Amino acid sequence: MPPSIPPSSSDRQDFVRVRGAREHNLRDVDIDVPRDTMVVFTGVSGSGKSSLAFGTLYAEAQRRYLESVSPYARRLFQQMPVPDVDTVDGLPPAIALQQQRGGSSGRSSVGSITTLSNLLRMLYSRAGTYPPGLARLEAESFSPNTPMGACPRCHGLGRVHDVTEATLVPDDSLSIRDRAVAAWPTAWQGQNLRDILITMGIDVDCPWRDLPRKTRDWILFTDETPTVPVYPGLTHAQVQAAIANGVEPAYQGTFTGARRYVTQTFANSQSETMRRRAASFMISTDCPVCHGQRLNPDALRVTFAGMNIAAMVALPLGRIRDVLAGVADVGASTQDDAIAIAARRIAADMVARIDVLAQLGLGYLQMDRGVQTLSPGEYQRLRLGTQIHSSLFGVVYVLDEPSSGLHPADTQALLAALGRLCAAGNSLFLVEHNLDVIRHAAWIVDVGPEAGERGGEILYCGPPAGLRDVAASRTREYLFAASQVVAHVPRAPQGWLKLADVRWNNLDGLDVAFPLGVFTSVTGISGSGKSSLVSHALTSIVARALGQALPVAEEEEDPQAPTPETREPEGRVASGLEGIGRLVVIDQKPIGRTPRSNLATYTGLFDIVRKLYARTDLARARRYDAGWFSFNLAKGRCPHCQGAGSVMVELLFLPSVYAPCPTCHGARYRPEVLEVTYRDRSIADVLAMNVDQALAFLSDVPNAATCLSILQRSGLGHLRLGQPATELSGGEAQRIKLATELQKQRRGHTLYVLDEPTTGLHPSDVDRLSAHLHELVGQGNTVIVAEHDMRMVAGGDWVIDMGPGAGEDGGTVVAAGTPAEVAKAARSATAPFLARYVG
Ligand code: ADP
Ligand code: ADP
Ligand code: ZN
Ligand code: ZN
Secondary structure (H helix, E strand, O other), rough: OOOOOOOOOHHHHOOEEEEEEEEOOOOOOEEEOOOOOEEEOOOOOOOOOOHHHHHHHHHHHHHHHHHHHHHHHOOOOOOOOOOOOEEEHHHOOOEEEEOOOOOOOOEEEEEHHHHHHHHHHHHHHHHHHHOOOOOOOOOHHHHHOOOOOEEOOOOOOOOEEEEOHHHHHHOOOEEEOOOOOOOOOHHHHHHHHHHHHHOOOOOOOEHHHHHHHHHHHHHHHOOOOOEEEEEOOOOOOHHHHHHHHHOOOOOOEEEOOOOHHHHHHHOOOOOOHHHHHHOOOOEEOOOOOOOOEOOOOHHHHHHEEEEHHHHHHHHEHHHHHHHHHHHHHHHOOOOHHHHHHHHHHHHHHHHHHHHHHHHHOOOOOEEEEEHHHHHHEEEEEHHHHHHHHOOOOEEEEEEOOOOOOHHOOOOOHHHHHHEEEEOOOEEEEOOOHHHHHHHHHEEEEEOOOOOOOOOOOEEEEHHHHHHHHHOHHHHHHHOOOOOOOOOOOOOOOOEEEEEEEEEOOOOEEEEEEEEEEOOOEEEEOOOOOOOHHHHHHHHHHHHHOOOOOOOOOOOOOOOOOOOOOOOOOOOEEOOHHHHHHEEEEOOOOOOOOOOOEEEHHOHHHHHHHHHHOOHHHHHHHOOOOHHHHOOOOOOOOOOOOOOOOEEEEEOOOOOEEEEEEOOOOOEEOOHHHHHHOOOOOOHHHHHHOHHHHHHOOOOOHHHHHHHHHHHHHHHHHOOOOOEEEHHHHHHHHHHHHHHHHHOOOOOOOOOEEEEEEOOOOOHHHHHHHHHHHHHHHOOOEEEEOOOHHHHHOOOEEEEEEEEEEOHHOEEEEEEOOOHHHHHHOOOOOOOHHHOOOOO
16 A cells, blocks of 8 residues: 555544444444544534434443443433444543533532532641640531531521511511411411410400510410410400319310421421411521531631631632642641641642633632532533543543633633643543634534434544535534624614613622613623623513513422522613513523423414314314314323323333333324324324424415424424424524514514523524524614624624623623724723634
8 A cells, every 4th residue: 555545544543433323313424533632523503413422422432331330320320322323443431521401400519529628628627727625527527518517506508597576477566366476377276376375364455566575575486385275255364264163175275486386387387388388487597606607616616728618618719729729839848747748738639620620711610609500511611620630541521512601712721621631541522613622623523514304414524624625514614714704884772771780699889881772792701790790680680670570490499498599680770771672581491391392382383283283174073173283181192191202111220211102102192183184294293393394394374384484594494393392402492482582573672682692503503593683683672692602792783891800800891892892902801802703
């Protein structure tokens, strides 16, 4: 073989070789990708990148690994389906860091998943400064989640739920007979308590506020439960006479103080209504013993660098690092005792771990921050940072858009961190859209050309430069564009929405002005306060001012939290509200939490389709109304699976799986409903169509066609109408919401708010999305996005750049103006990146 021809990659040892991959839409494809380097999978949304990287490569690695573990251990994994592929060779063990779909649940914190909490507890235990007389404490004593560490009063919650006279007796002009003690039970039980007080000689007819203080306190707060004879209907004098005369009482009644009644009902009642009623008489305050620091008093007396552990965990990681660096850097000396050695070792370990996280742009996070409050991108980078430090080698990390949520400046740090993972002998498979990351790849696998059935082919597999010649690739146009400049003449604002004194997270009394009738991007490095401003403060202040309710997230019921957090962003609309008729927030939260909601039900398309079927001759003859064509109503749905189309099968020793329903075979309906056809297709056939197919099928049904063509133009042509909401990505959910809004055709004056709408989108899909948003602005509406994609920002009308840093170093407006103006702003971290895109 002449030396100029490289050996076929399939002969090489250092390649992963996939043959015959057919997962989802993949068209029986083969690829060879190198190990120990960074491979990026690109292509438009829905082209099949994830099906290859996660559905095939990672799923196969996991399958092999799980074969080697016990069936018991296997149950603990969230198992991927076995991939549809002929062979995969040369595959190292894989670790997937996927973006979770929908919100993450779970109670872990930044400190626990990074193990920094453990280290910090060890540091306080071994190397803390103890007050005289206090013996050394175990590390667990510094954790609010252990019995020995928790504050004995609040059990480590930091807050106590308690009653006050004002909560128990809301109107003190009432007498006991007129139910002054509102917290007491109503009906018979309330009368019983009143009658007991009569026996005890308490005046139940004078206004509450005129009773002696001692009496009031006893009735409300005593833990005593005296049992006394009860004579219903008698006065105190009559009761005394009855007792003196030996008259039998109606019964013996036992008294319960109001606080005791409320707390016991709250803790023990089986009835949710009763518990809620009890909670309404409680207020939550900082624990009087630990003052919200959650730990037992001894642990709080131990300090390190002058701070107790509660003060330390309240600092951003970057500040903790600075404190510890001082300790870690002190050189060893001969007089070192064991304590100093321990302090240095632990501090050095923590500094190294925090450095990795800080490089990934996460230095502003606090250890006690709950992971549920992190964005998916922050969460993924946190796990990535933890992995980088664990010094594994010979594994492949499969990552889903690690750049999401990152400012271009932070992306450079991410690339450096990923480079170190490779240098340590690992392989990286990334699914990415970010052009800066793609340019950094050693190898590109471009999947396409389009989404779904029109995708699933490998357009290119090789070093980046070679992609330049691949005509079918949509990625190529963006990667090798001659000029990055986005041509756009900014529109002039039609007015201003001014917010004053905004306070939320790191926003501390911010005044900010948003232009109306234009497209505004809020930019800034990760943690600078974009989401706090756009998704939290702006939306809730405007909703409040308009008297409009914001849709609340369906959080899981938390029995530990009686009085839900009523914290709300502070601030007011100073002017400009008259320019806004309505607020619409288009977020990435799922369009539904059960497989019963889907694209068709969410957009209203399914109502149109069901009516269409109800109007067919056969349906009329059989008197089937539209309800018969719903898989959520008993009339027409399959009785075996109740319209789910699948049934759960419990397997011994293995995770339960969903299998197609044996009665309807996944069709979801009774056979007689499926006999009703429209153009030879049943309603189940329609649900199985994707948007493209459905548009062709329903092109002459005006309402349906409008809806479907908007979905298609939103880049959702590949989604099946019946695809369960739970299978959709956050980006897909967001685009469905946007398409549903576009369909409503409002006449302007709506304020649309979106948080990072480009997440998960290929640059060509970003262009489409951008066109849609500008269409809304063209109709007289206002669009405000929090965004990192500089092409999108450059194509907008106005930019508000937050910063200058993250966390407490951010939260202010660094620059505001047209994209061209902000691109020149001296103090802006965004300016240099934006400058590449403005002419
Ligand atoms: P990408 O990662 O390029 O956005 P995916 O690999 O997620 O694309 O999707 C490729 C195709 O496979 C799409 O048509 C998508 O709708 C389909 N698909 C994705 N996940 C599933 C699934 N769990 N079941 C069936 N089809 C799926
Ligand atoms: P960005 O959107 O620019 O990345 P954020 O608005 O998410 O920034 O964060 C700004 C600051 O507010 C950061 O210090 C962040 O840690 C903090 N923060 C954000 N959300 C929460 C929360 N739920 N609880 C506590 N702090 C938060
Ligand atoms: Zn406490
Ligand atoms: Zn069924």
